[in-house]
Amino acid sequence: MAVKVPFKRDLEFEYGVSEELSPMVRRVIAQNPSAFTFHGTGTYIIGKGEVAVIDPGPLDGAHVGALMAALKGEMVTHILITHTHRDHSPAAEPLKQLTGAKTYGFGPHGGGKMGTGLEEGGDIDFVPDVALEDNDVILGNGWTVDVIHTPGHLSNHVCFGLREENTLFTGDHVMGWSTTVVSPPDGDMSSYMKSLEKLLHFDYETYWPTHGPAITETKPFVEALIAHRHDRMDQIRDCLKSGPMHIPEMVKKMYTDVPANLHPAAARSVFAHILHMVTTGEVGADGPANEKSLYSLK
Structure with a gap:
């Protein structure tokens, strides 16, 4: 929820x-x-x-x-x-x-x-x-x-x-x-x-x-x-449970109630969350972590 x-x-x-x-x-x-x-x-x-x-x-x-x-x-x-x-x-x-x-x-x-x-x-x-x-x-x-x-x-x-x-x-x-x-x-x-x-x-x-x-x-x-930020990370986990995914795909799934013109800002936020999860060892990338990387759960 x-x-x-x-x-x-x-x-x-x-x-x-x-x-x-x-x-x-x-x-x-x-x-x-x-x-x-x-x-x-x-x-x-x-x-x-x-x-x-x-x-x-x-x-x-x-x-x-x-x-x-x-x-x-x-x-x-x-x-x-x-x-x-x-x-x-x-x-x-x-x-x-x-x-x-x-x-x-x-x-x-x-x-x-x-x-x-x-x-x-x-x-x-x-x-x-x-x-x-x-x-x-x-x-x-x-x-x-x-x-x-x-x-x-x-x-x-x-x-x-x-x-x-x-x-x-x-x-x-x-x-x-x-x-x-x-x-x-x-x-x-x-x-x-x-x-x-x-x-x-x-x-x-x-x-x-x-x-x-x-x-x-x-x-x-x-x-x-704080709870909201943890909820966003839960959403990222749910996205990645179905397999590796790029950030724009995650944004479409996570921000269904946000106008498309704000999706670039949302993508920056998702990227920030993912970098945090990379730091904690929970998420990995197909190379150096950037906005175009393919991400997956470890």
């Missing part, structure tokens, strides 16, 4: 308008909707007076203008980046030029070794002023942010925990509206599964993803995501 993830897709908002979500958190949503960004990139502002901005978003003048309007009379002291996809980090540069704030992130895209990605593509130009590490603490005026390295969606993905409100900004690692695309080579399913399990050790009351609404039943939601 397929695992049901309790997705939430209802979200009332207005593009370019700063919405107060809690006493310490505001959000401005960029008008860059797509099959991978949902309604668009939600840029978060934390604190009052001296603030941090999380995921400034795409290189879009209207969105940067909306952010500056929302920040009028305040000082931006930190620009925090969850990861380097082009719907998250490119606006960091103009925001930095306008405010003088430093950028903080885990590192360049793909460790500086690759410039490709799925979703909105990789932002190969971004290099943080301050390179973060797991368990770092970022101190602001009236707010404290804990850095949690959560590789998987990308190797440089981090989540940011706001201590004062016990909330976690989850970027694309955990989203309420959809599962996360894990696309090799920089996306890694083994790392992603470990990063999901890592979140179960924390007791955050609310998750704020960069796309879509908040998640309030945090641990059950993460547990459902």
